[in-house]
Amino acid sequence: MGKDEKEDSGFGFKDKAKAEDTLRLLEQHDMNYRRLTVRGLLGRAKRVLSLTKAEDKIKNIKEAMEVFENWLAELDLNKTDKKPDKKKEEKKERDDKEESSSDEEMEEKPKEKPKEVQDKVQGLGFKDKAAAEATLRELEGRDPEYQSLAIKGLIKSAKRVLTCTRDETKIANIKEATEVLEKFLDDFDSNHMMKQNNAYLSLGFARTALKLADSVTDQQKAFIAAYASVNGEYKRLRTVVEKDGGKSWDIVRNAALKDLKEKYADAKLFDKDEPTKEHLEMILWAYSPEAAKVKKVLSETKEEKEEDKKESRKRKSSTSDRESPSKKQKED
Known part of the structure; x- marks a missing residue:
């Protein structure tokens, strides 16, 4: 972009006000043009800074650059892996101008x-x-x-x-x-x-606790089922709602753990490297005050894949056929 073209367009970076005016002028253009223009202006600003000694000018240009950098950072924050099609892009442009x-x-x-x-x-x-x-x-x-x-x-x-x-x-x-x-x-x-x-333990440890615990509440079972439904991605529990209470599972979990942490504040967590029953109550919520040790002494229980389940049923069926009296009589 040549000097005359830049001046005619009204784009610039001499100070913060100029940068803000530039962003407003760019709103009439498509997003790709806006992005490329802002990056180009940033590049020019950096070159000018390297050749400038006047402190006031340096200060003004740096403030302008900050405006552009914040704008680009916002784009990165909203960026997705898929590029929107032209219609979606135009709709977003219109939406951006609405209050x-x-x-x-x-x-x-x-x-x-x-x-x-x-x-x-x-x-x-x-x-x-x-x-x-x-x-x-x-x-x-x-x-x-x-x-x-x-x-x-x-x-x-x-x-x-x-x-x-x-x-x-x-x-x-x-x-x-x-x-x-x-x-x-x-x-x-x-x-x-x-x-x-309350940092999350992986789903596999909650499943292990489900096997080891003497008693498990329906709510704990429901939590583990919800955790499994999002493939162990705990962030997604923010939008998965408990059927009975109507609150998302991240909120339900934190409330339950608050009570348990107060109740078992002085409780023993391990007995000969085995989690105590009090400790297991917390692990059922995918949490432990000593997560590092839990990961050392407990193994994760992985969900059996559907193919493995079918193969397991097939093997059991085959074993049953070999041992069945009716089959032995037919063989005789």
Whole structure:
């Protein structure tokens, strides 16, 4: 892109305001053009920085680059393995310009491939204070690690949206929402909430506990069945709902473990390298305060594949035929 072309287009990076104007001007173009243009401007900005000594100019260009980098980071956050077709791309462009833009309702995007992911929690947003408060209610009881990631992602997106918005009412609403979310994070850190995160054991250990435990509740059996239904991908439990209670299994699990951790705070966890019955109650929820040792002393119970089940039934049937009196009489 030549100098005259750049100046005529109105795109630039001399300061933060220019970068923000550039992003607004780019909204009329397709996403691929916007992405390539922003990357090109970043490359030019870096070259200019290497040749510039004026501190004010360096500061302004770096602020402009930050605007572009945040914009690209947002694209990466929303990126999927499949490219949308032209119609979907045009629809997204139109949606991005509406006040109820998906930018304002986005949530933490997981890293798994879209076809494998079903862990998107609905109802997270930052368009105003009410949306932020609804977000916190939706996250209540979920894994602290997920709560932190989701809120940080929303705050980052809110700040990106603010750089591209001129509507004063919209700006004021988003800022109020951001204050609510930032306060949550401050309290989260002050109360050391991350220590309450119940890291998951793999499904195989829960299945092993199911074999070893003297008694298992229907709810624990249902949890293991739900865990198996998502192929042991614990993040997907966020959207799998318990039939009786109506809450997702990640919330049900955390509530159950809170009670068990209080009940067995002083309980012995191992007896001669074997998990105690109290410990097994927690492992049934795919959790252990001493996960590393559990992985050493317990083996995982894998689900028998359908082919293996058929082969096993076939072998049993064959053995039964060989030993049946009727067959022996026929052979005689």
